[in-house]
Amino acid sequence: MLATTASAATRLLRTAADSAAAAAAADELEATVRAVPLMRVYATWPADGPAPWWRGMAKTVVGGASKLGMFIPIDDRVAMASYTDGALADEWNDAEKSGEIEELLWRELRRAFPRQTARVGDAGRPERVYAHYWPEGVHCFAPRADGASDAALARRWVEPVPRLHLVGEAFSAQHQWMESALQSAGSVAARALA
Numbered sequence: 001m002l003a004t005t006a007s008a009a010t011r012l013l014r015t016a017a018d019s020a021a022a023a024a025a026a027d028e029l030e031a032t033v034r035a036v037p038l039m040r041v042y043a044t045w046p047a048d049g050p051a052p053w054w055r056g057m058a059k060t061v062v063g064g065a066s067k068l069g070m071f072i073p074i075d076d077r078v079a080m081a082s083y084t085d086g087a088l089a090d091e092w093n094d095a096e097k098s099g100e101i102e103e104l105l106w107r108e109l110r111r112a113f114p115r116q117t118a119r120v121g122d123a124g125r126p127e128r129v130y131a132h133y134w135p136e137g138v139h140c141f142a143p144r145a146d147g148a149s150d151a152a153l154a155r156r157w158v159e160p161v162p163r164l165h166l167v168g169e170a171f172s173a174q175h176q177w178m179e180s181a182l183q184s185a186g187s188v189a190a191r192a193l194a
């Protein structure tokens, strides 16, 4: 039984299950499922700084041209300053790798919350920035033209080769989040108990 991401399952099917059926299942998985990256950026501020400019703010989904995605204040010293998926998550990850994430975050915070950040000016900059990147946070179906229905694909993933089951969010007919993982686990349990 493999409970993992789509890419890891593909690798395992190619290496651990040495058969034409396993190779075909790996090809199909690779062609039909895409991973969606997720990125959370946390910011902290010093205890002796100015009054928090985000105090009293609610969780905010920031739209428009902003790169923040979502801003969630946690307390007077910590906020989840950005939460993004897809191409934006990759952009934040690139900024982290190139050492530009602090600048990018402060620029985006000032752009998204001009009134609040203007009260404290540059003293409102985060002291530390922590990035957490999931290259395969969740999954989705790739666009395809072969007519195979999502449900038919998911049924095959329950047991793509005899006595090998794929379990998890990546192998559900309706991708993304906990319900998908439970749905897939339920299908595999039903097959195992049949």
Ligand SMILES: Cc1cc2nc3c(=O)[nH]c(=O)nc-3n(C[C@H](O)[C@H](O)[C@H](O)COP(=O)(O)OP(=O)(O)OC[C@H]3O[C@@H](n4cnc5c(N)ncnc54)[C@H](O)[C@@H]3O)c2cc1C
Binding pocket: 003, 004, 005, 008, 038, 040, 134, 136, 137, 138, 167, 168, 169, 170, 176, 177, 178, 179, 180, 181
């Ligand atoms: C940042 C983030 C935020 C999220 N927020 C939400 C949310 O608010 N609500 C929601 O419903 N869902 C959320 N999700 C999605 C949710 O976490 C997943 O959909 C769910 O955990 C998928 O379950 P799973 O069993 O398929 O995989 P996982 O929970 O990833 O479990 C797979 C397990 O297999 C292990 N594993 C992998 N490879 C191997 C191996 N070779 N050998 C042994 N063990 C292995 C892994 O370590 C892991 O423990 C979020 C995901 C992320 C990344």
